[in-house]
Amino acid sequence: MDPLADTLRRLREAFSAGRTRSPEFRAAQLKGLGRFLQENKQLLQEALAQDLHKSVFEAETSELLMCQNEVDLALKNLHNWMKDEPVAKNLFTQLDSAFIQKEPFGLVLIIAPWNYPMNLPLVSLVGALATGNCVVLKPSELSKSTEKVLAEVLPQYLDQSCFAVVLGGPQETRQLLEHKFDYIFFPGSPRVGRIVVAAPAKHLTPVTLELGGKNPCYVDDDCDPQTVANRVAWFRYFNCGQTCVAPDYDPRRSPSLGRVRRLRGLLGCGRVAIGGQSNRTSAPSVRGPRPARPREQGPRMGTGRSLCSPCNGRRPKPSSFDDEPPPGLFCRPQVVTQMLHQTSSGIVGGNQGFIHLTLSTLLLGGVDDGIGRYHGKFSFDTFSHHRASLLSSSGLEKLNELHYPPYTAHSQKLITWVLGSHRCALL
Missing domain, CATH: 3.40.605.10 (Aldehyde Dehydrogenase; Chain A, domain 1)
Known part of the structure; x- marks a missing residue:
């Protein structure tokens, strides 16, 4: 049964x-x-x-x-x-x-x-x-x-x-x-x-x-480093770093940050370049030497043109640009505009982390890393x-006779005119 x-x-x-x-x-x-x-x-x-x-x-x-x-x-x-x-x-x-x-x-x-x-x-x-x-x-x-x-x-x-x-x-x-x-x-x-x-x-x-998805974070050359560091660190550490648009690990002692105890084994897959301390919890860590994917690279420095290329290349389109197109765009308004026009992603966050997720008026959904949307x-x-619905009257048959064959030259011309030149009249 x-x-x-x-x-x-x-x-x-x-x-x-x-x-x-x-x-x-x-x-x-x-x-x-x-x-x-x-x-x-x-x-x-x-x-x-x-x-x-x-x-x-x-x-x-x-x-x-x-x-x-x-x-x-x-x-x-x-x-x-x-x-x-x-x-x-x-x-x-x-x-x-x-x-x-x-x-x-x-x-x-x-x-x-x-x-x-x-x-x-x-x-x-x-x-x-x-x-x-x-x-x-x-x-x-x-x-x-x-x-x-x-x-x-x-x-x-x-x-x-x-x-x-x-x-x-x-x-x-x-x-x-x-x-x-x-x-x-x-x-x-x-x-x-x-x-x-x-x-x-x-x-x-x-x-x-x-x-x-994989979520790059773009930091422009003229941004204030401390402001960017504060915001990037916050949204990467939030919820144990286990958010689809901002993943990372946690410091050991902060009472304000969560714990994921199943990550220890991952640190053994390659050389640990930074961090790696692990007991019951894991410190912030960077693994090497294999080339990192966009989200693992963390903030990237460079011009808008240089970053648009990898975001639109062979890699899957990111979930967020703040981290996705980047999920994080920490840059001047004109660079944000450039990124919006030259990249594609599920969502975009400019000069912030994932505060956009708190707005029920903004959808959450990916491009290459998902199907559909919600919120x-x-x-x-x-x-x-x-469901598309069109409800017609059971009367007025004279008007409907225009649709029925055999079609005269006049009826064909009239039908073509109605469906061609006047496709949709405003309600």
Whole structure:
């Protein structure tokens, strides 16, 4: 017996019955998620401290607050986001109703990574709930304390006929991916992303992948070195350096910085040029002698022209330019403009780290290192099927007779004129 079969059948039955479609139900689910965040703040902070040694401040700013902001934004705009979107019409359809309808996909699977074990699954969950989908959430087994809270506490705040948490490691995840879902969302590593996108291909299931890319950081010659050092060090050390747009390791003693204890083995793969001290935690380290990839090189000095070349060459396009086109562009406005016009990346941060990730109004998504986008309304759009709709009257048949053969010279000329010279009239 497949232990997942009953769970998935229950969720599909709830969706087929239309339980999740009303704006009232969606709002109730979002409010439940908001209460989960508010009423279990200390429990969540303790779980994040156990998993990643996150300080209360970092847990609040990088995980809990960002999730709450997404909930608040979705509740504030839910009715507006759900509205049909009218589109321009041509002369043939002036008496018809043409619009884009946003409808839920159905049964959605969200697979979460370990580096932001609360932020990444719950920010995407907001979008899935707001669009009226039923959801299976698979937390990371590597963040055991957070996984436990998500599995045992979160379902108490949501309708369990429409939401489920599935636990397990890689083997269980592969078994989960054997089932048919209507949409799959995964923010994590490219290695796992390849598995996630390949498994549902037999079902033609649409997938969003938000993966970690290589992120150069460009520092112009005339920047203030101390300012750049402060900002680059902050966003590279934040969250143990385990952010898709700013990875690095941590100093040993700071109570404000997290810990990743599985990195020790990586330091043995090559000569350590700088740092390398490791006990229970790892100091900031640079490995050698193999040529570093863009993100491993750290800040790069040079002209805008010299940096545009590697960013547009054979390497994958970066996730961020601050580190991506560079994720970080520390330079004059004219150089920023040059980089924006001559490079491509998922996001761009000028003269800062990854503060852009705190804005729900800006999308998060890659070019070569991902498929799709999310955050705020972009999450709502991602988890919605956009259905093109044209509703015509059953009467007015005389007007429609123009479309029917046999075509006269006059009707052909008129149809060509309508579809050619007047393709779309403004609404």
